[in-house]
Amino acid sequence: MGNISYIKRTETIDLRNYFNEWNTTPIIKLNMKGEVASLNLAVRALFPDLISQNKQHPLIKGIIEEIVHLVQYSSEVIIFMREVSYLNYIFEQQIFATPGNDSINIYMKDITHFKQLDLHVINENDIAQQVIQDQEHQIQLLQIKLEQLQNRLSQDSVDMLERIESADIGTWHWDILHNIITLDEKAKKALNLTTEKHIFNYENLSQVIHPEDLPALLIKIKDSANNGVCESELRFYDHEGQVFKITVRGKIVRSGHQPIRMSGIVYKKI
Amino acid sequence: MINLSEHSQTNELTTISEISKVSSVKAISALSRMLQRPVGIEPLSIELCDMDDLHLLPKHNDVIISTFIPVKGTIFGASLLIYPEESALAICDLLLNRVSGATQVFDDIEKSALLEIANICIGNYLTAFSESLQIHLMTHQIAIFDQGSLAYLNSQITHLFLNANKKSSIKLCLNFHLNNAKGMLIFLFDKKEITFSLMKLIDKTCMSR
Numbered sequence: 237m238g239n240i241s242y243i244k245r246t247e248t249i250d251l252r253n254y255f256n257e258w259n260t261t262p263i264i265k266l267n268m269k270g271e272v273a274s275l276n277l278a279v280r281a282l283f284p285d286l287i288s289q290n291k292q293h294p295l296i297k298g299i300i301e302e303i304v305h306l307v308q309y310s311s312e313v314i315i316f317m318r319e320v321s322y323l324n325y326i327f328e329q330q331i332f333a334t335p336g337n338d339s340i341n342i343y344m345k346d347i348t349h350f351k352q353l354d355l356h357v358i359n360e361n362d363i364a365q366q367v368i369q370d371q372e373h374q375i376q377l378l379q380i381k382l383e384q385l386q387n388r389l390s391q392d393s394v395d396m397l398e399r400i401e402s403a404d405i406g407t408w409h410w411d412i413l414h415n416i417i418t419l420d421e422k423a424k425k426a427l428n429l430t431t432e433k434h435i436f437n438y439e440n441l442s443q444v445i446h447p448e449d450l451p452a453l454l455i456k457i458k459d460s461a462n463n464g465v466c467e468s469e470l471r472f473y474d475h476e477g478q479v480f481k482i483t484v485r486g487k488i489v490r491s492g493h494q495p496i497r498m499s500g501i502v503y504k505k506i
Numbered sequence: 507m508i509n510l511s512e513h514s515q516t517n518e519l520t521t522i523s524e525i526s527k528v529s530s531v532k533a534i535s536a537l538s539r540m541l542q543r544p545v546g547i548e549p550l551s552i553e554l555c556d557m558d559d560l561h562l563l564p565k566h567n568d569v570i571i572s573t574f575i576p577v578k579g580t581i582f583g584a585s586l587l588i589y590p591e592e593s594a595l596a597i598c599d600l601l602l603n604r605v606s607g608a609t610q611v612f613d614d615i616e617k618s619a620l621l622e623i624a625n626i627c628i629g630n631y632l633t634a635f636s637e638s639l640q641i642h643l644m645t646h647q648i649a650i651f652d653q654g655s656l657a658y659l660n661s662q663i664t665h666l667f668l669n670a671n672k673k674s675s676i677k678l679c680l681n682f683h684l685n686n687a688k689g690m691l692i693f694l695f696d697k698k699e700i701t702f703s704l705m706k707l708i709d710k711t712c713m714s715r
Contacts, residue, residue, distance in 0.1 A: 303544045309683045311546030315531065317539035330535065331544070 262327075264342040268307070268335055270300035279344075283322075294322050299331060299340065307335045319347070326351045403503065408486070410438075410498040417441060423502045426482055428474035446471035446479060460488050461495050469505060481505040515554070518704060522676060523552045525638040526693075530680050533631035533691065540626055541600050541684065548681040554697065555677045557667040562660050562677075562692060563588070571612070572659055573624035574650045577632065580641035580703055582672055583695040584663055585628040587620075591653070593687035594620060600685065617651040624649055627691060640710065641703050663694065672696045 253274070256263045262278040270291050279286060286293050291300075303314045314333040319326055330343040400407070406423025410416070417436045419427070424434070427444070442450060449470045460466030467485045474480060486500025527550055538545045555561075563570075571594035577583035589597065598609040601619040609616060628645055636643035652659060667675060674697040681690050 303546075305685075306544055306546035306683055309546050309548070309688075311683060312549045313531070314544050314546040315534045315538050316544035317535055318542065332531075333544075 262344040264296065264344070266296065266299070266340040266342070268300075268333070268338045268340065270296065270340075272296070273339065295320055295327070295329075295344070296342075299342070303331070303333050303340075311335065324348075400501070405501045405503045407501055408484075408499065410486070412495055412497055419502075426502050426504050427472055428480065430475055444473050446473065460486070460498075464488050466498070466500075518701060519552050519554070519676070521704060522678070522700065523550060525635060526550055526552065526678050526680075528638065529631045529634035530691070532634040533627045534680075534682060536626050536630040537623065537682070538684075540623065541597075543600065543684050546683040548683075551679045553677050553679075555675050555694070557664055557673055557675060560660055560664045560667075560675075560677075562586070562663065563656055563690070568656050569654060570656050570659070571620065572652045573621050574652065574659070574663075575624055575628050576646035576648065576666070577643060577693070577695070578646050579636070579643040580639075581643060581695050581699040582667075582670055583643075583675070583693060584666060585624075585632070585645065585694075586659075586663075586692040587624045587627060587689060588656075588659075588692060589620075589687070589689040593689055596685060596687040597623065597689070600687075606686075612651070612653060621649045621651055631691070631693070639703050640707055667694070667696070672698075674698075676700055 256265075256274075256276045259276055260278055262282055263276040264272065264279055264286070265274040267273050272287060272290050275286060283293070283295065286295065291297070299316070302318075303316055306314050312334070314331075314335070316329075316331040316333070318329050318331065320329055321327075325346055326348045328345045328347045330345070331340060332343075333340040399405075400422075404422060404426070406426045407420050408423050409418045411418075415437045417438065417440075419429070419434055419436065424431075427441075429444075445453065449468075453468055453470060456466050456468050465485075465487050467483070469481060469483050471479050471481055481504070482502055483505050484500065484502045486498045488495045488498045490496060530547065530550055534545050534547055569591055571589045571591055573587045575585045577585055594612070595609045596606065598604070598612075598616045598619055599606055601623070602609070602615065612620075625645065632643045632645060667673075675694045676697055678693040678695075679690060680692075682688065
């Protein structure tokens with residue numbers, strides 16, 4: 237069995253000081269006059285000039301002036317959180333002043349990195365805001381352009397309708413799937429149809445077409461299934477049996493390969 | 507002979523008081539960080555209150571500014587930040603970066619600023635308090651600003667507790683000072699629920715040994 241040696245302690249250990257000494261957080265202890273009472277190992281290593289500069293050191297300067305007016309109240313503790321810049325670093329200081337004990341404890345935390353991140357976030361936010369503003373501006377410009385195009389389109393439509401109106405051109409619509417042909421007033425007039433109804437079918441209308449024109453019309457309709465457009469000059473009979481010529485033009489609309497409807501114009505050939 | 511119930515009650519209040527001291531430091535640190543000013547705190551007071559005879563503050567007739575946030579979770583409670591009128595105006599000056607004396611009335615922005623302080627202080631306090639007791643506490647999303655008589659506020663809080671069938675509470679009171687302003691942070695926790703939570707914590711601690 238080996239010898240056991242005991243170290244006899246001759247001084248009392250202040251536990252708080254002991255833990256403060258080895259704490260990696262820089263801890264500064266001042267008295268209520270603002271003079272340095274003790275510094276832990278971290279402070280002594282990081283800020284060796286603190287002892288020589290004492291009250292004038294930037295890390296301590298201003299603390300007493302800030303808290304002194306609160307001493308008049310029966311404050312048990314005065315708590316002060318502040319940020320201090322020193323040697324390109326930013327520290328957050330948690331200051332706990334206890335006037336009854338004549339002591340001020342300052343716990344320091346290096347927040348330089350957080351502050352840089354904050355700045356970075358602010359910068360990124362500014363850039364994002366700028367991009368958003370630019371995009372909004374672009375959207376506004378596109379909206380103006382769209383509005384102009386809509387106005388132009390609307391004007392073109394009005395012009396076209398006016399032209400159709402003045403040119404005695406009728407319009408027609410053929411629902412191929414249901415075999416329904418709809419004629420407007422001008423189309424009926426062009427075809428000399430006196431009936432009140434506007435809805436017809438292919439069979440109705442083929443009865444008033446000159447029989448010699450029908451085969452050619454059927455071929456053209458069939459062709460239009462391929463090239464989409466059909467134009468034909470036809471001879472029609474009016475209700476008195478007189479023959480007159482009309483021009484009919486139409487465009488086929490498909491769903492997939494299936495022709496579903498055809499729309500177009502019709503006018504009397506002069 | 508020792509009165510055991512009285513003895514355990516004193517222990518309970520001492521324990522809650524110690525937990526509250528830590529929580530108060532968190533709350534006031536957050537306030538100081540927000541205002542960039544030192545804040546002095548007086549010793550924390552703790553007392554057992556009968557809700558039929560509640561006195562938030564000794565003087566009942568004063569006009570005060572208060573922000574009230576209900577406390578929800580494991581323990582039913584209420585939290586209040588109370589200021590004298592001139593102090594609330596001075597704090598608004600600080601928060602809104604105005605020259606001293608510039609704030610004269612409590613408009614939306616001033617109310618919002620004071621409610622923000624309440625949220626930060628009370629939120630920090632409750633976080634630390636609930637972590638220590640290992641319970642869940644949260645502030646209600648409603649925060650109420652009031653400018654009026656303390657007696658009215660007193661009766662409102664009394665009704666809040668009595669309507670929830672809470673007959674007694676533990677009142678924690680912390681006075682603070684900053685610049686030329688002062689205020690008071692008050693917490694009321696249901697007595698039965700806080701006792702139960704504390705007992706549970708002691709049980710847990712004993713079981714883990």
